[in-house]
Amino acid sequence: MCLIGLFIQDPSIKELAEQIAKDPSFNQLAEQLQRSVPTGSHEGGLPNFDPQQYMQTMQQVMENPEFRTMAERLGNALVQVPLIQALSDLLVIIS
Secondary structure, eight states: OOHHHHHHHSHHHHHHHHHHHHOHHHHHHHHHHHHHSOOSBSTTSSBOOOHHHHHHHHHHHHHOHHHHHHHHHHHHHHTTSHHHHHHHHHHHHHO
16 A cells, blocks of 8 residues: 555545645645646657746745645644654654
């Protein structure tokens, strides 16, 4: 099973992820962000990518107070997962 699958099994994380997925403002921003990310190449060269549009969209996402609140709650729930705690401890030991 993949790591994300393990997280989704946690009821509190699953509930928070579902809340974020149902949030209309998050979905609108996600669609806008997807439009700003390259989906293919332009004339066989570099992907058609507008970094200014991408940064503007990311700024909108991060300035959205509802998204920030939900992301903070999800982050707090994730750090309570024993596997994440163990990985965090390992990173501290390695560094």
